[in-house]
Amino acid sequence: GENVEQHPSTLSVQEGDSAVIKCTYSDSASNYFPWYKQELGKGPQLIIDIRSNVGEKKDQRIAVTLNKTAKHFSLHITETQPEDSAVYFCAASKGNTPLVFGKGTRLSVIA
Amino acid sequence: GAVVSQHPSRVICKSGTSVKIECRSLDFQATTMFWYRQFPKQSLMLMATSNEGSKATYEQGVEKDKFLINHASLTLSTLTVTSAHPEDSSFYICSARAGEANYGYTFGSGTRLTVV
Numbered sequence: 001g002e003n004v005e006q007h008p009s010t011l012s013v014q015e016g017d018s019a020v021i022k023c024t025y026s027d028s029a030s031n032y033f034p035w036y037k038q039e040l041g042k043g044p045q046l047i048i049d050i051r052s053n054v055g056e057k058k059d060q061r062i063a064v065t066l067n068k069t070a071k072h073f074s075l076h077i078t079e080t081q082p083e084d085s086a087v088y089f090c091a092a093s094k095g096n097t098p099l100v101f102g103k104g105t106r107l108s109v110i111a
Numbered sequence: 112g113a114v115v116s117q118h119p120s121r122v123i124c125k126s127g128t129s130v131k132i133e134c135r136s137l138d139f140q141a142t143t144m145f146w147y148r149q150f151p152k153q154s155l156m157l158m159a160t161s162n163e164g165s166k167a168t169y170e171q172g173v174e175k176d177k178f179l180i181n182h183a184s185l186t187l188s189t190l191t192v193t194s195a196h197p198e199d200s201s202f203y204i205c206s207a208r209a210g211e212a213n214y215g216y217t218f219g220s221g222t223r224l225t226v227v
Contacts, residue, residue: 034216043117043204043218044155089154098145099206099216103154 002027004092006102013080014110021105023090024072030092033066033073034099038087047088048075080109113139115207117219124195124226132190132222134205140185141207145216146178149202161188195226 003026013019025033031052036044050057050064050073057064061080066073077084087106091099114137124130134144143162147155159175161167161182169175177199179191188207192199205219 036218041202041221041223043221045218046216096143098157098160100157101154106152 002030002092002094002097002100004090004100004102006090006105008105009103010106010108012108012110015080015082017080019075019077019080019084019107019109021075021088021090021107022072023074023092023102024070025092025100026071027092027094028068028071030094032093033064034091035062035064035075036089036091038089038104044089077107080107082109082111085109113207113209113215113217115141115205115217115219117205117222119222120220121223122225124224126196126226127194129191129193130195130224132192132203132205132224134188134190134207134219136186136207136209136217139207139209141188141209142185143208144182144188145206145208146180146188146190147204147206149204149221151202155204158190192224195224197226200224200226 006023034049037047038044048062048064050066061078063076087104089104090102093099116135118133146158149155158173159167159169161180163182163185167180182188204221206216208216
């Protein structure tokens with residue numbers, strides 16, 4: 001089955017700097033790659049997603065890139081703010097199978 | 112956008128009792144719902160997948176008699192933790208998806224279960 005690896009597990013950046021989180025997946029048939037933000041005690045919230053027919057997608061300060069050949073995708077957050085501090089999860093799926101999650105990245109934005 | 116309501120947000124129960132967690136899709140019909148368990152500082156672990164009107168499909172290692180899932184309508188799925196023990200204490204999260212496409216997953220806000 002699908003296996004999703006996520007790095008780094010923790011990331012600290014200064015406010016205003018960029019943050020990059022990377023994920024790799026094992027199943028070349030996976031075609032949907034969402035990113036979720038989870039704050040303490042809450043459920044995950046979708047922040048951006050990308051499908052395999054697209055290489056890059058951007059939404060204001062957040063962007064995701066996908067390299068199907070290498071089977072990896074990345075989350076880029078620019079101009080980070082303290083409210084960006086949270087745990088971020090990548091995930092992958094194919095067909096109608098459930099999402100498979102990475103282990104998460106704890107992002108701390110230092111003011 | 113799509114909203115999934117999960118209740119209760121927190122529950123404390125005594126060992127041996129049962130607890131029911133509800134997951135409702137408020138503005139869409141959820142063909143499929145998923146139940147996850149999350150331990151502190153860990154990722155989400157899929158427990159089971161449920162389709163409306165049919166039996167849930169449980170992941171390997173998840174006891175179906177202990178974690179009863181009912182998906183009786185297109186807007187409601189319930190997870191009942193039966194004969195709860197302290198080791199069942201965890202954060203339980205549901206997710207709903209409309210249709211068969213593998214996108215459009217919406218998550219509930221989670222339920223913190225503490226068994227004493």
